[in-house]
Amino acid sequence: xxxxxxxxxxxxxxxxxxxxxxxxxxxxxxxxxxxxxxxxxxxxxxxxxxxxxxxxxxxxxxxxxxxxxxxxxxxxxxxxxxxxxxxxxxxxxxxxxxxxxxxxxxxxxxxxxxxxxxxxxxxxxxxxxxxxxxxx
Amino acid sequence: xxxxxxxxxxxxxxxxxxxxxxxxxxxxxxxxxxxxxxxxxxxxxxxxxxxxxxxxxxxxxxxxxxxxxxxxxxxxxxxxxxxxxxxxxxxxxxxxxxxxxxxxxxxxxxxxxxxxxxxxxxxxxxxxxxxxxxxxxxxxxxxxxxxxxxxxxxxxxxxxxxxxxxxxxxxxxxxxxxxxxxxxxxxxxxxxxxxxxxxxxxxxxxxxxxxxxxxxxxxxxxxxxxxxxxxxxxxxxxxxxxxxxxxxxxxxxxxxxxxxxxxxxxxxxxxxxxxxxxxxxxxxxxxxxxxxxxxxxxxxxxxxxxxxxxxxxxxxxxxxxxxxxxxxxxxxxxxxxxxxxxxxxxxxxxxxxxxxxxxxxxxxxxxxxxxxxxxxxxxxxxxxxxxxxxxxxxxxxxxxxxxxxxxxxxxxxxxxxxxxxxxxxxxxxxxxxxxxxxxxxxxxxxxxxxxxxxxxxxxxxxxxxxxxxxxxxxxxxxxxxxxxxxxxxxxxxxxxxxxxxxxxxxxxxxxxxxxxxxxxxxxxxxxxxxxxxxxxxxxxxxxxxxxxxxxxxxxxxxxxxxxxxxxxxxxxx
Numbered sequence: 001x002x003x004x005x006x007x008x009x010x011x012x013x014x015x016x017x018x019x020x021x022x023x024x025x026x027x028x029x030x031x032x033x034x035x036x037x038x039x040x041x042x043x044x045x046x047x048x049x050x051x052x053x054x055x056x057x058x059x060x061x062x063x064x065x066x067x068x069x070x071x072x073x074x075x076x077x078x079x080x081x082x083x084x085x086x087x088x089x090x091x092x093x094x095x096x097x098x099x100x101x102x103x104x105x106x107x108x109x110x111x112x113x114x115x116x117x118x119x120x121x122x123x124x125x126x127x128x129x130x131x132x133x134x135x136x
Numbered sequence: 137x138x139x140x141x142x143x144x145x146x147x148x149x150x151x152x153x154x155x156x157x158x159x160x161x162x163x164x165x166x167x168x169x170x171x172x173x174x175x176x177x178x179x180x181x182x183x184x185x186x187x188x189x190x191x192x193x194x195x196x197x198x199x200x201x202x203x204x205x206x207x208x209x210x211x212x213x214x215x216x217x218x219x220x221x222x223x224x225x226x227x228x229x230x231x232x233x234x235x236x237x238x239x240x241x242x243x244x245x246x247x248x249x250x251x252x253x254x255x256x257x258x259x260x261x262x263x264x265x266x267x268x269x270x271x272x273x274x275x276x277x278x279x280x281x282x283x284x285x286x287x288x289x290x291x292x293x294x295x296x297x298x299x300x301x302x303x304x305x306x307x308x309x310x311x312x313x314x315x316x317x318x319x320x321x322x323x324x325x326x327x328x329x330x331x332x333x334x335x336x337x338x339x340x341x342x343x344x345x346x347x348x349x350x351x352x353x354x355x356x357x358x359x360x361x362x363x364x365x366x367x368x369x370x371x372x373x374x375x376x377x378x379x380x381x382x383x384x385x386x387x388x389x390x391x392x393x394x395x396x397x398x399x400x401x402x403x404x405x406x407x408x409x410x411x412x413x414x415x416x417x418x419x420x421x422x423x424x425x426x427x428x429x430x431x432x433x434x435x436x437x438x439x440x441x442x443x444x445x446x447x448x449x450x451x452x453x454x455x456x457x458x459x460x461x462x463x464x465x466x467x468x469x470x471x472x473x474x475x476x477x478x479x480x481x482x483x484x485x486x487x488x489x490x491x492x493x494x495x496x497x498x499x500x501x502x503x504x505x506x507x508x509x510x511x512x513x514x515x516x517x518x519x520x521x522x523x524x525x526x527x528x529x530x531x532x533x534x535x536x537x538x539x540x541x542x543x544x545x546x547x548x549x550x551x552x553x554x555x556x557x558x559x560x561x562x563x564x565x566x567x568x569x570x571x572x573x574x575x576x577x578x579x580x581x582x583x584x585x586x587x588x589x590x591x592x593x594x595x596x597x598x599x600x601x602x603x604x605x606x607x608x609x610x611x612x613x614x615x616x617x618x619x620x621x622x623x624x625x626x627x628x629x630x631x632x633x634x635x636x637x638x639x640x641x642x643x644x645x646x647x648x649x650x651x652x653x654x655x656x657x658x659x660x661x662x663x664x665x666x667x668x669x670x671x672x673x674x675x676x677x678x679x680x681x682x683x684x685x686x687x688x689x690x691x692x693x694x695x696x697x698x699x700x701x702x703x704x705x706x707x708x709x
Contacts, residue, residue: 011503014510017507017514020514021513100506101498
């Protein structure tokens, strides 16, 4: 079981589903949510500051990222994350794109980022079971 | 004796001498007494003298006669030679001009023809008549009235020379165009007594004339503007006009007089395409033909689009002599073209917008749909005691799944329709089948169909793998879903190569389709014609779209209660 994961999605029902499934499978102890890319970046900014003084503060090991979000979508979030070089600051954090459309264009594009998987909604227990095996 | 006259004279003298001598002898015998010797001798000598003298006179007269005869004879001979020569000349002339000469004695109406009537018109000597009626009978009925009126009025007026054109009938019944010229001979009182004429066969010229006239009408009456220029480019880049037809005037408003001698450059103005005009000027320099389209100006300064061609013309010796230009007002066509392009642009934009719309819609439909699916998954883990609630949730679940599949299928259709050229790769058909069997392993295990697979091991198609998979999946699923419950399902899949095509056949012995009723619905979108709950009416539409997007064809053969066979054909070499 992971300690912390971050779900980034603008749809509250999706977030609720996500939480429920994660709890059912006992995938993670703590589930943080963000409604869009900006909130997610702000979360990481805060963590970054906190970890400057105390680097034992935990950070999410897995981020489930939706692509289609208002204000700042999934791609822009990844761009900003990489620009701020958070992939070195949060070295163990892995990204999985969770999208409602399986557009091959999106799949190809995700390969240019530190994205380890591309899953289609809705997230299921089986998917998380598989991921569990990957992480342990 | 050479000379006839000498002979006659000699004979005359001899006979007379003989008679004189006999006379004398007789006189002496019968009248010896009265014979005075000297008188007798004198009379004898006198007689002899008379005889010789008259002989000489005779000779003289005869001689004169002879000379006269000789000169007359020589004159006659000369005249004869001249006549012969003249005849010969006449014959040769007649042959050279191939004129048919006729000689008409008006009084006794006898008409004589020369050899031309046989040579030119094909008549046999026996068939040629001897009166003017024979001649008139053979004139073409349409011309005969006009011609005889003209001829008789000519005879009345007693003018010397006559000519006319008419059609004369040949021996085989066909008519030839002839040009006839006649000369009238009058007697002392001025009455016409004789007429001699020469007929010339002008059929070829007439035909040539008619042909030229026809060609001329092409230029004068065509609706296309025709313009002819010379080749002198010393004063202006486009040579001067020497002829324009009436269609040109209609098109541009310029009458011929106003443009002859001027260069066509005068028709171009500020909106004319300079590049096109330069193209024309270069072609003129290179003696090459050219076709341009540009804006031209009418006399009233009105603009119009002209399709302007310029073609070099050479004379008989192959020397370049003129330019011919054919021009057409294409303003209307240009307008239509613009409209069409506008329409195409609008349609393309519309199409793009619609596609965008459908993508967005599908995406926005998917998002809440995925939530529904996720929520339903969670419900599955919760035990529900209430039977009614269970039923309701089951209904919910089914409908949601159907909705999901429908949207997925619609998206697939959009993707196929959107991609005219899809990725192709070399695919081993056997592998695709194995994949499909694996995916359907559950269905296959439940229904246990007897499958006969007749694939050649090395059949490789240049095709899109996922489409092929989808096609096979669909067809196989259909075969299983629409099996006949009364008998064991038998599926036969075979491939064969026929005429450059690879044909894959899917045969089942299921419930079959009533093709008479449903032929046009079978591949249609959302067309169902039975009540089997598993179908949405989309599967075969998808299959057809996928087959056709890869350049193949699909056909179906079926009988109710017997089974169905699908045949898919792809190009194979």
